[in-house]
Amino acid sequence: KQEVTQIPAALSVPEGENLVLNCSFTDSAIYNLQWFRQDPGKGLTSLLLIQSSQREQTSGRLNASLDKSSGRSTLYIAASQPGDSATYLCAVPTSYGKLTFGQGTILTVHP
């Protein structure tokens, strides 16, 4: 059974810092890995999707890497801003589109 773990559970940083969020998964036979953000009371917003054949994906200040063999992904956020404050979730598909989610990292960026 696939298990997804995210570390840390919560992170508080001053504005402008670069930061790394970690995601690990137990079964390396994945098709892809997706990172989302969730604002309080809102749905999930897709940030990045990395296919299993890719090593990383970039979108603006975000960079996600994937190491399938070690079962790890990282989300790097450069020059963090207060607007980046949210819960960040990683997820991998298990069977037929069922995503297994990590518990998330609650990020707070303070001015």
Place this chain on the structure above:
Amino acid sequence: GAGVSQSPSNKVTEKGKDVELRCDPISGHTALYWYRQRLGQGLEFLIYFQGNSAPDKSGLPSDRFSAERTGESVSTLTIQRTQQEDSAVYLCASSLVAGGNTGELFFGEGSRLTVL
């Protein structure tokens, strides 16, 4: 549409009543998913549609829960005889492809259900 649309955004109901939650996926998306998120909890998978068939209903918590989908369009999640433990945000998502490699999933804003 431009994104996944869900309605109602908020629903307050009395215990024992039936509720229907609606999801309009992104046009052209074959796959549609329902998840539930209880307050302070992670996402719980409910059901997955490929077209209008549901290969995976394993997450439906009880026989009070049912879902259907019309073609590759609207889906309705129905909860009968609601209980207080059904209170949660119900999230719908869609993706362009079906099967094991889902491609990118896009979520709606959710329907917040409160059962009094």
